Amino acid sequence: MTKWVYSFGAGHKEGRADMRDLLGGKGANLAEMASIGLPVPPGFTISTEVCTAFYDNKKQYPDDLKGQVEAALKVIEKAVGLKFDDKSHPLLVSVRSGARVSMPGMMDTVLNLGLNDATVEGLGKAADDPRFAWDSYRRFIQMYGSVVLGVDHHRFEELIEHTKLDAGVIEDTALTETHWRQVVEGYKDLVHQETGKPFPQQPHEQLWGAIGAVFGSWMNPRAITYRRLHDIPAEWGTAVNVQAMVFGNMGDDCATGVCFTRDPSTGENMFYGEYLVNAQGEDVVAGIRTPQPLSSSVAKPGEIPLEQAMPEAYRELMAVRGKLETHYKDMQDIEFTVQQNKLYMLQTRNGKRTAAASLRMAVEMARDGLIDEAEAVMRVNPSSLDQLLHPMLDPKAPRTLLGKGLPASPGAASGVVVFSSDEAESRTAKGESVILVRIETSPEDIHGMHAAQGILTTRGGMTSHAAVVARGMGRPCVAGAGGISVDYNTQVLAAGGKQVRAGEVITLDGATGEVFVGSVAMIEPAVSGDFGTLMAWADKHRRMGVRANAETPMDAETARKFGAEGIGLCRTEHMFFDPERILAVRQMIISDSESGRRTALSRLLPFQREDFRQLFTIMAGLPVTIRLLDPPLHEFLPHADQEMQEVADSLGTDIATIRQRADELAEANPMLGHRGCRLGVSYPEIYEMQARAIFEGAIAVAKEMGKAPHPEIMIPLVGMKKELEITRAQVDKIAAEVFAEAGSKIEYSVGTMIELPRAVLLADQIAGAADFFSFGTNDLTQTVFGLSRDDAGKFLPHYVEAGILPKDPFVSIDVDGVGAMVRIGVEKGRAAKNDLKLGICGEHGGDPASILFCEQVGLDYVSCSPFRVPVARLAAAQAALGAAADRTA
Numbered sequence: 047m048t049k050w051v052y053s054f055g056a057g058h059k060e061g062r063a064d065m066r067d068l069l070g071g072k073g074a075n076l077a078e079m080a081s082i083g084l085p086v087p088p089g090f091t092i093s094t095e096v097c098t099a100f101y102d103n104k105k106q107y108p109d110d111l112k113g114q115v116e117a118a119l120k121v122i123e124k125a126v127g128l129k130f131d132d133k134s135h136p137l138l139v140s141v142r143s144g145a146r147v148s149m150p151g152m153m154d155t156v157l158n159l160g161l162n163d164a165t166v167e168g169l170g171k172a173a174d175d176p177r178f179a180w181d182s183y184r185r186f187i188q189m190y191g192s193v194v195l196g197v198d199h200h201r202f203e204e205l206i207e208h209t210k211l212d213a214g215v216i217e218d219t220a221l222t223e224t225h226w227r228q229v230v231e232g233y234k235d236l237v238h239q240e241t242g243k244p245f246p247q248q249p250h251e252q253l254w255g256a257i258g259a260v261f262g263s264w265m266n267p268r269a270i271t272y273r274r275l276h277d278i279p280a281e282w283g284t285a286v287n288v289q290a291m292v293f294g295n296m297g298d299d300c301a302t303g304v305c306f307t308r309d310p311s312t313g314e315n316m317f318y319g320e321y322l323v324n325a326q327g328e329d330v331v332a333g334i335r336t337p338q339p340l341s342s343s344v345a346k347p348g349e350i351p352l353e354q355a356m357p358e359a360y361r362e363l364m365a366v367r368g369k370l371e372t373h374y375k376d377m378q379d380i381e382f383t384v385q386q387n388k389l390y391m392l393q394t395r396n397g398k399r400t401a402a403a404s405l406r407m408a409v410e411m412a413r414d415g416l417i418d419e420a421e422a423v424m425r426v427n428p429s430s431l432d433q434l435l436h437p438m439l440d441p442k443a444p445r446t447l448l449g450k451g452l453p454a455s456p457g458a459a460s461g462v463v464v465f466s467s468d469e470a471e472s473r474t475a476k477g478e479s480v481i482l483v484r485i486e487t488s489p490e491d492i493h494g495m496h497a498a499q500g501i502l503t504t505r506g507g508m509t510s511h512a513a514v515v516a517r518g519m520g521r522p523c524v525a526g527a528g529g530i531s532v533d534y535n536t537q538v539l540a541a542g543g544k545q546v547r548a549g550e551v552i553t554l555d556g557a558t559g560e561v562f563v564g565s566v567a568m569i570e571p572a573v574s575g576d577f578g579t580l581m582a583w584a585d586k587h588r589r590m591g592v593r594a595n596a597e598t599p600m601d602a603e604t605a606r607k608f609g610a611e612g613i614g615l616c617r618t619e620h621m622f623f624d625p626e627r628i629l630a631v632r633q634m635i636i637s638d639s640e641s642g643r644r645t646a647l648s649r650l651l652p653f654q655r656e657d658f659r660q661l662f663t664i665m666a667g668l669p670v671t672i673r674l675l676d677p678p679l680h681e682f683l684p685h686a687d688q689e690m691q692e693v694a695d696s697l698g699t700d701i702a703t704i705r706q707r708a709d710e711l712a713e714a715n716p717m718l719g720h721r722g723c724r725l726g727v728s729y730p731e732i733y734e735m736q737a738r739a740i741f742e743g744a745i746a747v748a749k750e751m752g753k754a755p756h757p758e759i760m761i762p763l764v765g766m767k768k769e770l771e772i773t774r775a776q777v778d779k780i781a782a783e784v785f786a787e788a789g790s791k792i793e794y795s796v797g798t799m800i801e802l803p804r805a806v807l808l809a810d811q812i813a814g815a816a817d818f819f820s821f822g823t824n825d826l827t828q829t830v831f832g833l834s835r836d837d838a839g840k841f842l843p844h845y846v847e848a849g850i851l852p853k854d855p856f857v858s859i860d861v862d863g864v865g866a867m868v869r870i871g872v873e874k875g876r877a878a879k880n881d882l883k884l885g886i887c888g889e890h891g892g893d894p895a896s897i898l899f900c901e902q903v904g905l906d907y908v909s910c911s912p913f914r915v916p917v918a919r920l921a922a923a924q925a926a927l928g929a930a931a932d933r934t935a
């Protein structure tokens with residue numbers, strides 16, 4: 047015979063905390079609390095297997111369920127000395143749902159089940175309080191009527207409001223027995239009217255009705271949506287908990303409350319919660335009366351803390367708090383009831399908390415010896431660190447939504463709308479806060495993005511230029527907000543009938559992708575000492591290195607401040623847009639002869655040399671991976687007539703020639719044309735100049751600091767071994783030249799990005815010419831999916847919403863497809879060269895789920911934007927700890 051029902055309390059120990067799959071979270075914890083001797087009213091849990099069997103078997107219960115429920119009900123009756131349906135003193139029960147993970151959207155709670163027209167009289171006599179009995183009866187009809195029978199709960203509330211108006215009272219507590227009797231009559235009529243049947247009077251029928259409603263709610267649309275959004279399989283099912291009622295509404299020596307064993311918003315080790323005297327659970331949540339604090343230490347004048355109102359129950363609750371934390375080793379979220387000064391526990395679970403609280407609790411619990419350091423590292427969600435490092439919107443601040451895009455770079459920012467990067471720069475210089483609004487950004491916008499407080503684009507995905515650059519700079523960014531239209535001509539931003547003009551204020555929330563009209567109050571980040579402590583513990587446990595994607599001295603310094611162990615990707619093209627250099631870059635591109643290009647490149651050389659000198663100095667001996675020029679040349683070309691004229695003048699030619707060359711170079715493709723090493727192959731002088739700048743910069747630093755840097759030169763977009771061989775030869779040739787000129791040498795390596803499917807499939811060949819691989823998963827995702835990274839924002843959010851893809855593959859690596867490619871690249875690369883260094887520098891290098899994948903495939907390091915370095919350090923530690931746990935399991 048299958049066991050479907052598990053009793054708890056009154057000496058029955060059939061369940062435990064680790065049986066949450068079978069008993070649901072609530073049932074497992076009730077059983078656990080009862081078995082460690084806490085005062086839990088006796089009850090039983092109908093297992094999640096019943097739910098699964100119910101749906102597998104055309105909504106029929108298993109044959110032997112009824113008998114097991116009846117037997118378990120008898121156990122409760124015996125334990126409390128009362129009987130179900132007893133006219134003189136009835137047993138009442140609560141019925142609650144409880145899945146493995148707490149799941150809003152499902153049936154909540156029915157209290158006081160077992161009351162009917164006869165037992166209500168018995169309860170009134172037994173408690174010597176008929177008002178209490180009739181109040182309980184009306185609560186029961188109200189809850190059962192709405193959650194089981196589907197009557198709109200407002201209809202019930204209306205009836206109470208009318209009764210209070212007629213009686214001339216404000217609070218429910220001022221209504222008398224006679225009023226509640228009237229309300230009950232009204233409720234019964236309402237139920238009859240709405241359902242066509244009288245309110246069920248038979249307690250057993252009531253019980254099965256409530257059990258059926260819990261199982262039924264597992265498949266209601268809200269629950270199905272919630273499960274889909276949170277990856278909860280339907281097969282898990284829900285359990286049903288039936289428990290003897292205790293009453294918080296029996297008089298002034300009764301109460302009900304909720305509390306957290308520590309403050310869930312700050313993490314402070316203080317008892318935090320509230321209670322209501324003479325009330326049942328739903329009153330605390332409903333907000334009809336103002337709940338009171340628990341401890342005297344936090345009570346404001348006029349408030350009556352539980353500590354003062356019911357000192358005995360408070361003392362007991364404090365003891366329970368200690369016992370629960372020592373037992374569960376985590377902050378608990380507790381529900382309790384006091385009946386005639388006696389405390390009863392109704393629920394405990396690990397409490398939800400803010401990022402700041404999570405960090406503080408993990409560190410303090412480890413310091414107090416409640417958990418160990420490794421456990422503390424596992425407790426903090428790496429993604430939540432973003433919240434701690436950036437300003438965020440004050441959750442209580444009022445706001446008007448304009449529209450929504452992708453949450454491309456976290457943090458919040460307010461400022462006046464500007465539509466051009468030049469204006470962003472000039473207004474910022476005047477001391478204004480600006481938000482740069484563009485349809486999309488290009489490398490030409492770097493200075494405006496840098497000047498702006500935040501960036502909004504209406505086109506582009508999570509690895510679009512705007513998203514990547516904003517994350518690198520730590521600027522909040524909302525990208526690809528397709529529902530918002532931008533008109534550069536009229537200088538207006540519009541969405542959903544609202545308009546914002548240039549110069550008016552908007553606010554961005556880069557963590558949610560929301561855009562608001564006007565300014566919204568913000569909370570500044572406060573990084574406590576606990577942050578450094580947790581990071582140090584994380585570093586002890588991680589295997590992979592963590593580097594940063596950085597090219598400016600400022601980014602490099604930020605990266606070091608956050609603990610980066612080197613640079614994993616320096617995108618050299620970002621260095622070309624400085625106003626001092628762009629003209630030389632354009633001259634180089636426009637000239638149609640090698641000698642013309644070499645002349646222009648020689649002007650760039652000192653700038654690049656200085657760039658690298660600075661990076662090597664800041665990184666003080668840590669590895670620095672420099673990627674040679676990657677984007678197609680047309681990205682650097684001037685668009686405005688004035689800029690074209692400037693280039694024409696400097697080359698002694700006319701604007702028509704410039705325009706013609708620009709047309710020749712123009713490409714309309716998802717960045718798959720004449721770029722990456724293809725440029726190096728066509729125009730060797732470009733990479734030669736960059737290599738010279740790197741080696742000369744490195745030798746200068748070696749002399750200055752007495753310690754030579756170790757540059758890692760990286761060739762982008764390699765698909766064929768020959769491409770790498772040709773470009774590597776360019777680098778080696780220049781190295782030999784520079785070393786001969788300087789009379790000294792430094793160590794360096796040359797590797798490649800792996801960002802094309804062909805490179806993956808032939809990684810064993812390519813490894814023969816490479817000292818390292820760095821997976822460029824942005825381009826690899828683009829090329830494996832055959833999906834332009836800049837157009838992805840148009841439809842990927844819909845794909846994710848519709849469940850076609852579990853997550854945006856430009857944010858979190860597509861383990862099945864792109865991940866399979868990475869795996870092949872790793873295996874083939876290492877098979878050919880077992881000491882091949884392997885890293886990742888796509889945006890995935892800062893995403894915790896992708897970092898876990900990187901640990902599993904055995905990469906040596908991840909590289910991500912500077913502000914994500916702490917996230918990556920923690921995620922890498924968790925991945926390593928998880929892998930270690932798997933090995934010992």
Ligand code: PEP
Nearest residue numbers: 801822823824825887888
């Ligand atoms: C990549 O493709 O993953 C990468 C890091 O390079 P980029 O984003 O500059 O193309």
Ligand code: MG
Nearest residue numbers: 801822824825
């Ligand atoms: Mg790339």
